[in-house]
Amino acid sequence: MKTINRTSITITPKQPYIDWANSFEDAEKYDTPHATTILIPDKYDEFNYENYLKKVFIIIFEEELESWMVDPNNWPKKRTYKIFKKWFEVICSDMTWDYGVGDIEHDEY
Secondary structure, eight states, X not given: OEXXXXXXXXXXXXXXXXXXXXXXXXXXXXOSOOOEEEEEETTOOTTTHHHHHHHHHHHHHHHXXXXXXXXXXXXXSOOOHHHHHHHEEEEEESOOEEOOSSOOOOOOO
């Protein structure tokens, strides 16, 4: 077991996201909670991770929206940091452990 030289933030939807996801008649209902964990530079920790989050929140916000509804015309028009924080819970973990075996592989998206 090894630590990773990254800080992780976990993003989980709050009720406004769930309500938005459930507003589409032709989509299945959002009823299974999910979380997204993102590794960020380890110079950010539980005390200052929001400095980084404020730089990249729009990317995260749009990835979360796209994970449910691909067409950006169906996304909320206002996507500010304040709205992001209303729609998502963000938890910071300054210690990330690697319990896996073998090298970590990266895929570009």
